[in-house]
Amino acid sequence: MAALTMRVLVVNAGSSSLKLRLLGPRDEIVAAADVERWSTGDPEPVVVFVKEHRSIDAVGHRVVHGGTEYDRPVLVTPQIREHLARLADLAPLHQPRALAGIDVAASVLPGVPAVACFDTAFHAGLPEPAATYPVPAEWRRRWAIRRYGFHGLSHEYAAGRAAQLLGRPLTELRLVTCHLGAGASLAAVSGGRSVDTTMGFTPLEGLVMATRSGSIDPGLPLWLIEHAGLSPAEVTEGLERHSGLAALAGGSGDMRDVLAAADAGDPGARLAFDVYVHRLRREIAAMTASLGGLDAVVFTGGVGEHQPRVRAAAGLAYLGLVVDDRRNAVTGQDADLSVPGSRVRALTVVSREDVVIARQTRRLLAGG
Ligand SMILES: Nc1ncnc2c1ncn2[C@@H]1O[C@H](COP(=O)(O)OP(=O)(O)O)[C@@H](O)[C@H]1O
Ligand SMILES: CC(=O)OP(=O)(O)O
Ligand SMILES: [Mg+2]
Numbered sequence: 001m002a003a004l005t006m007r008v009l010v011v012n013a014g015s016s017s018l019k020l021r022l023l024g025p026r027d028e029i030v031a032a033a034d035v036e037r038w039s040t041g042d043p044e045p046v047v048v049f050v051k052e053h054r055s056i057d058a059v060g061h062r063v064v065h066g067g068t069e070y071d072r073p074v075l076v077t078p079q080i081r082e083h084l085a086r087l088a089d090l091a092p093l094h095q096p097r098a099l100a101g102i103d104v105a106a107s108v109l110p111g112v113p114a115v116a117c118f119d120t121a122f123h124a125g126l127p128e129p130a131a132t133y134p135v136p137a138e139w140r141r142r143w144a145i146r147r148y149g150f151h152g153l154s155h156e157y158a159a160g161r162a163a164q165l166l167g168r169p170l171t172e173l174r175l176v177t178c179h180l181g182a183g184a185s186l187a188a189v190s191g192g193r194s195v196d197t198t199m200g201f202t203p204l205e206g207l208v209m210a211t212r213s214g215s216i217d218p219g220l221p222l223w224l225i226e227h228a229g230l231s232p233a234e235v236t237e238g239l240e241r242h243s244g245l246a247a248l249a250g251g252s253g254d255m256r257d258v259l260a261a262a263d264a265g266d267p268g269a270r271l272a273f274d275v276y277v278h279r280l281r282r283e284i285a286a287m288t289a290s291l292g293g294l295d296a297v298v299f300t301g302g303v304g305e306h307q308p309r310v311r312a313a314a315g316l317a318y319l320g321l322v323v324d325d326r327r328n329a330v331t332g333q334d335a336d337l338s339v340p341g342s343r344v345r346a347l348t349v350v351s352r353e354d355v356v357i358a359r360q361t362r363r364l365l366a367g368g
Pocket of ligand 2: 013014015016064094119150151181182183184203
């Protein structure tokens with residue numbers, strides 16, 4: 001069949017959700033199923049989805065880490081699957097879930113081609129100063145230590161959609177795209193290319209997340225291991241799964257729960273929100289510095305799409321960006337949030353990683 005008319009099943013295994021979409025040849029959504037608060041990582045919903053929606057021509061999988069090998073989409077073969085499994089320790093909340101999705105889809109859709117689309121690919125061309133960690137050369141060489149960056153499928157989509165909303169060519173724009181979901185990262189996008197991003201070697205660096213710490217003093221985990229008697233596994237578990245909003249609010253890391261508790265007067269939840277927003281503001285400024293200027297800030301991901309309070313608190317008036325309270329009230333739709341005449345625009349864009357994945361999948365299968 002002509003690859004460009006394919007119906008593509010998109011499997012997006014995130015750290016907190018599993019999103020399944022069947023997209024028709026013009027990227028129209030034929031069917032969709034989301035599992036929110038996906039704590040188990042069990043890929044069984046893929047089986048149920050496939051049974052209900054036959055005539056799937058191809059599968060596109062979101063894979064978070066492509067390492068140095070994969071800076072573009074790739075057809076999944078047994079050998080590629082094994083390579084991707086070797087990267088699992090670099091994205092422990094994600095890579096095993098993506099692999100489980102790849103395996104289960106292959107078992108229920110035998111003979112249907114599957115393509116892996118990478119979060120890291122959009123950042124593969126980061127300028128060297130942004131990509132390089134100042135650590136021993138031997139480490140960088142032996143273990144390919146560098147800033148990889150993640151959420152690239154989302155950042156790429158958000159930047160393209162922002163250009164449409166602004167009615168300007170992407171090649172002329174300096175954008176900070178803010179993917180705020182369970183995981184969260186910012187990208188500095190100049191002329192459509194990622195020139196900086198807050199996540200790094202793994203998806204643990206950068207902003208405060210639902211259960212991840214984001215950036216901390218690298219001396220802290222070392223001290224915990226060397227002097228406080230914690231094992232490396234305990235430190236990993238603590239920073240990946242028991243930090244971030246969940247740790248500060250003392251319960252769920254879901255922003256909806258944090259805000260409900262904060263509104264009910266819970267001091268931990270208030271602090272969680274304040275720390276989240278403090279880091280967000282700081283990192284937006286950092287990305288702006290990497291861009292050398294700013295045309296728009298684009299909010300996407302579950303929190304970015306649905307939380308006016310986070311967007312308002314990002315506090316950008318000093319950058320020439322003034323958010324309009326009424327426009328900022330929208331949730332779950334693409335919109336310009338800024339007051340007319342604001343020099344820098346604020347936008348919200350519904351994350352459509354599925355569209356990027358489906359297009360990459362069709363293009364690869366078409367031989368392009
Ligand atoms: N209506 C909403 N209000 C506030 N936050 C929301 C809302 N819907 C989703 N979220 C937040 O979005 C997060 C999930 O974002 P999403 O981008 O779907 O996650 P994932 O990182 O798993 O892809 C949840 O943890 C929740 O905090
Ligand atoms: C890379 C990452 O953190 O993804 P998610 O937000 O889906 O957890
Ligand atoms: Mg996601």
